[in-house]
Amino acid sequence: MKQEERRQQTIQQLLDATKRLVHEIGCQSITMNHIIEKSGLSKGAIFHYVKSKDEIFAWVLQEGVEKTNLRFIDEVEKGKRDFEGPMRKIAEAFSALDQADDMTNKVFVYLLGKEHDPAIAQVLQQFHDRSVALARNWIETGQRSGVIPVTMDVNRTAEMFVVLSLGLRARSSIPGVTPAFTAQDFTKFVVQTLKPNR
Numbered sequence: 001m002k003q004e005e006r007r008q009q010t011i012q013q014l015l016d017a018t019k020r021l022v023h024e025i026g027c028q029s030i031t032m033n034h035i036i037e038k039s040g041l042s043k044g045a046i047f048h049y050v051k052s053k054d055e056i057f058a059w060v061l062q063e064g065v066e067k068t069n070l071r072f073i074d075e076v077e078k079g080k081r082d083f084e085g086p087m088r089k090i091a092e093a094f095s096a097l098d099q100a101d102d103m104t105n106k107v108f109v110y111l112l113g114k115e116h117d118p119a120i121a122q123v124l125q126q127f128h129d130r131s132v133a134l135a136r137n138w139i140e141t142g143q144r145s146g147v148i149p150v151t152m153d154v155n156r157t158a159e160m161f162v163v164l165s166l167g168l169r170a171r172s173s174i175p176g177v178t179p180a181f182t183a184q185d186f187t188k189f190v191v192q193t194l195k196p197n198r
Helices: 003-025 032-039 043-049 053-076 084-094 103-112 118-144 154-171 183-194
Strands: none
Touching (some): 003 043, 003 103, 032 043, 032 053, 053 084, 084 183, 118 154
8 A cells, every 4th residue: 555545544544533532422522542442543653644633633624624625626527507506515515504513513613712722723724714715716616607796706705604604613512592593594695695696
């Protein structure tokens, strides 16, 4: 097995084990020993690629964003010049923004509580910046295809979508909240904002 393949396989094992542990015991309770045990990897194999559980949490956070982007790209590459297909793929990812048990939400809130740590602050900034960059790319792709108005301010719109999505993620961890604005409302808002007037 080539080194890059081995690296990808190890990272995937770490991600899978960590996600199972988040569901089973929560972010706060997870230790590196839990991850070693759950993944079946040796301590040396794990620490060859990561320094801490928080680094693995950062990967979990990024994985969700990247999967959404891949689904969007796949839909765009089908060659149809429509709004509905790619938007449906993004909307599928939005559906979990207000769910307390969503993996990305749990990890985001956990890391947000550790923002004083410079390494975590960097992870959160990268997550924000990557989310904005992808939102910008999705809008620009729609503009090039003629399905999103070219007059739209791409930077402001992308930032607004990310701010709202992060707010929904954070709110998901507040017990007892009965939201008036849900992930479904957010999806409708995004669609109404991006869809050209006809």
